[in-house]
Amino acid sequence: MGKDDDGKHGTGRDSYHHGDLRRALIHAGLQLVAERGIEGLTIREVARRVGVTHTAPYRHFDDKMAIVAAMARDGLDMLNAQMEEAMDAAGEDPLQRYQASGVSYVMFAYRHPAYFRVMFLPAVSDREVYPEVATAKEAGYTVLREAIVACMDAGVLRRADPAELTMLSWSLVHGLACLYVDGQLEDADEAAVRERARRMTFHLWRGTRNA
Amino acid sequence: MGKDDDGKHGTGRDSYHHGDLRRALIHAGLQLVAERGIEGLTIREVARRVGVTHTAPYRHFDDKMAIVAAMARDGLDMLNAQMEEAMDAAGEDPLQRYQASGVSYVMFAYRHPAYFRVMFLPAVSDREVYPEVATAKEAGYTVLREAIVACMDAGVLRRADPAELTMLSWSLVHGLACLYVDGQLEDADEAAVRERARRMTFHLWRGTRNA
DNA sequence: ACCTGAACACCGTTCAAGT
């Protein structure tokens, strides 16, 4: 010790380089949304928490919405990865994989409400302005859709327009997720939410199964 | 003419009394949310549009959230009325009435996105703070639930926990409504949305019907 | 009762300036 006692040099926690600041801003922004909700997200408070001036973030992002879009993009990537992981953990049975994808969608929202809130904000949902967000959303849609097509191929879902069944499934899990995230439902622990999601997706399958 | 040429007296549009201001503020607030989204809602701009000082609204509402809560409450009342109206228009068949309630939920969101956005904000969803909002939400839940119980009584839905089926239905229509309202879906006209909602609720019924 | 005007502590964003 005595070598790095000057916090202003080196890799101390109040010096940033190579885009570390970018990541730190995104992380602090999520934290803030988790604590105070979406309207509590403030560039100035984020900068304060990270330890830089309130204008520093503008070196990495065009404006406030660009930070939100970066948060949304990270969240969508996480969700997609988590859905695919859950499907793989579910094994080979197409129906199990389909159900796992829906349940994991709900569980992602339950575990990461700040990410989920930010992912579907209208302000970051214009594909002209934030194409990466739109692309990440499409990737998730495709995961779900292919799980459904696999069920049709295996004969456990009736042959129908895949787009229609995908929208149906997405609406159901998205609705349940939103109700939890927006505090519309009585509090429930993780196991209870998972069980509810499982039963709901099962009911849905029964309405769309083959014969 | 010539009698009311002085807009400052009488019942001209820039004088308020008997709580007219309250209604005018709510109306202007909705307009603003419709134009600029939830984060564009500003007490100062609302007051500006109504033609009063930015402190005048505080005579009628404790703070900004109280205005939002009043908007939410009005919207929920409208939704409940519209669901009941749609059920009556659907006739006597319990299944038709059940389906009509779900479809009208989605159509309300489609036609009144500003109301819908405001109705489920976490900030107005604490029953300790805004019990009227919570009560109005319960009334809607009850409408749906009773439509479901009527179907069970008539033997067109299997006997099960009504709460579970209500949550299932609510999640589905709420999810579709949110996806439209938040701009996650390609634009569609009213007839297309209604048809989609109809097909979805039908699929759901097939998964929960009796035998 | 209802409204006003000034004031305070915040915002997002821009820009000249520093290393």
Next chain:
DNA sequence: ACCTGAACACCGTTCAAGT
């Protein structure tokens, strides 16, 4: 390259003051 400080036009909210 990256960060700072002052500045501008906004917010929500409070309060003494006016009719």
